[in-house]
Amino acid sequence: MIVTIIAFIIVFGVLVFVHEFGHFYAAKKSGILVREFSIGMGPKIFAYHKNGTTYTWRLLPLGGYVRMAGLEDDEDTLQKGAPVSLVLNDDQIVTKINTSQKKILKNALPLIVTDWDLQKGLWIEGYENGDEEQVKRFKVDHDAMIIENDGTEIQIAPLDVQYQSVSVPKRLITNAAGPFNNFILAIIAFGLIAFIQGGVQVETNSNQIGTVQTSSVAAKAGLKADDRIVSVDGKKTDNWQELVNAISSRGGKETTLVVKNKNKTRQITLVPKVVKQNGEKIGQIGITEKIKTNHSIGAILSYGFVRTWQIIVAIFAALGQMFTHGFSLNDFGGPVAMYSMTSKAAHYGVLSVINLMAFLSINLGIMNLLPIPALDGGKIVLNVVEGIRKKPIDPNKEVVITMIGFALLMILMILVTWNDIRRYFF
Known part of the structure; x- marks a missing residue:
C-alpha cells in the first residue's frame, strides 16, 4: 500500500511537473512573465523568488501549476477600502x-x-x-x-x-510546450528502459509462450515456456492476439488447448480463471508472450522514439473508434484508474513503473492537445483563429468559451472518477 502511494505520487508528480515546466520554459523564452511556478497544491510550505518568478512548494504533493501574467484574475488581490x-x-x-x-x-x-x-x-x-x-x-x-x-x-x-502582449506564434508555442514535454518524457523513459535492459524487447506476435506464472492455471495444467498453443477449443490461433482473444472469451469454461513443442503435439484441458479487467470479466490462464531481445546500440537509441510513436498511433486509433463505434466511459480513466494501474506496475518493479509513466505521459500529452476549450488544444485553436483573423478574439467571448469547456471537463471528470470507482472497487 505504502509503495503504491509513493509510486503514484512520484509518477503523477513527474507527469505534471514536466508538463508545466514546458509551459514555464516556453513562456519565459517568449517574454511572458511567469509569476509563480508551484510544485504541489494547497497551502504554501516554501517560496523562493528569482528572475521574476516565485517558486513555491505546497503541502499536497499532487499536481502543480504555472501562473502566467494575464491568464489569471488578479482583481481580488487589491480591494478598495482595504x-x-x-x-x-x-x-x-x-x-x-x-x-x-x-x-x-x-x-x-x-x-x-x-x-x-x-x-x-x-x-x-x-x-x-x-x-x-x-x-x-x-x-x-x-x-x-x-x-x-x-x-x-x-x-x-x-x-x-502579459500573455496577450506577445505574438500569436509565441503564444501558440507556449500552449503546445506542455504536451510536447510529455512526449519528450516518454521518449526518455522508454530509452531508459531499453538501456537498463541492455536491449530492446520485441514482441514476436506468435502463439509461443514466453513465461508461465507460478501456481497459475497454465502451470497447473502443465504448460511450459516455448510451448505453442495452436488452437483453443477448436479455434485456430496463429498469433498472440488471436490466442488472447480466444482465451479471454472462455473465462470459467472448460477449454481444450492443442499445444506443440518441437515435433510433439498434445492436448490440455483447463478452465481459464475469471478476472476483472477495465470493468469487464475475461478469462486468463497466466502466460506471457515469447519476447526476443535486440541488443544493438541502434535499437536501444531509437527505441524511445519508435515506442512513443507506436503508442501515439494506437491512441489516435482508439480515439477514432470512439467516434465511429460509440462513446463509453470505460474508454476513459481518471486518478482512480491511474492509481490502480500504478499499484499493478509497482508490484512488478521499477521498470514497470517507468513504462507506465511513459504511457501515461503520452496520454496526457495527446489529451491536452484535443481541441477542447480550457485544454491546451483549445487554446491553440484560439491562437490559430486569431492568426487567421489578424485580430484578437473578443476577451469576453474567449472567457465564455473557456468556462463552458472547463464546466464540461469537470462534469466528465466526475463521471469518469465515479465510473472508475465502480470498475475497480465494486
Whole structure:
C-alpha cells in the first residue's frame, strides 16, 4: 500500500511537473512573465523568488501549476477600502505592496486603498496613515512585488509582460510546450528502459509462450515456456492476439488447448480463471508472450522514439473508434484508474513503473492537445483563429468559451472518477 502511494505520487508528480515546466520554459523564452511556478497544491510550505518568478512548494504533493501574467484574475488581490502597506525606495517609488495580515513589514507605509493601476499606469493611491483628508498617489515600480493574502510574494503583471502582449506564434508555442514535454518524457523513459535492459524487447506476435506464472492455471495444467498453443477449443490461433482473444472469451469454461513443442503435439484441458479487467470479466490462464531481445546500440537509441510513436498511433486509433463505434466511459480513466494501474506496475518493479509513466505521459500529452476549450488544444485553436483573423478574439467571448469547456471537463471528470470507482472497487 505504502509503495503504491509513493509510486503514484512520484509518477503523477513527474507527469505534471514536466508538463508545466514546458509551459514555464516556453513562456519565459517568449517574454511572458511567469509569476509563480508551484510544485504541489494547497497551502504554501516554501517560496523562493528569482528572475521574476516565485517558486513555491505546497503541502499536497499532487499536481502543480504555472501562473502566467494575464491568464489569471488578479482583481481580488487589491480591494478598495482595504488596508495595505507599501515599501518605498529612495525615489519614493513603491517596490512592494503588502495585502496580507500574516506579514508585517518594517518601515512600511500604511495605506487605505482607493484606486490602483498595476498594468498600464503603474500607480496606487489611497489614504496615507488613515488620513482621509487627502488621497495620495504613489508610482509603482515595473518589477514591484505584491504580497497576497496567504503571504505569497509574487511580481506584479504589467501589460507589456502579459500573455496577450506577445505574438500569436509565441503564444501558440507556449500552449503546445506542455504536451510536447510529455512526449519528450516518454521518449526518455522508454530509452531508459531499453538501456537498463541492455536491449530492446520485441514482441514476436506468435502463439509461443514466453513465461508461465507460478501456481497459475497454465502451470497447473502443465504448460511450459516455448510451448505453442495452436488452437483453443477448436479455434485456430496463429498469433498472440488471436490466442488472447480466444482465451479471454472462455473465462470459467472448460477449454481444450492443442499445444506443440518441437515435433510433439498434445492436448490440455483447463478452465481459464475469471478476472476483472477495465470493468469487464475475461478469462486468463497466466502466460506471457515469447519476447526476443535486440541488443544493438541502434535499437536501444531509437527505441524511445519508435515506442512513443507506436503508442501515439494506437491512441489516435482508439480515439477514432470512439467516434465511429460509440462513446463509453470505460474508454476513459481518471486518478482512480491511474492509481490502480500504478499499484499493478509497482508490484512488478521499477521498470514497470517507468513504462507506465511513459504511457501515461503520452496520454496526457495527446489529451491536452484535443481541441477542447480550457485544454491546451483549445487554446491553440484560439491562437490559430486569431492568426487567421489578424485580430484578437473578443476577451469576453474567449472567457465564455473557456468556462463552458472547463464546466464540461469537470462534469466528465466526475463521471469518469465515479465510473472508475465502480470498475475497480465494486
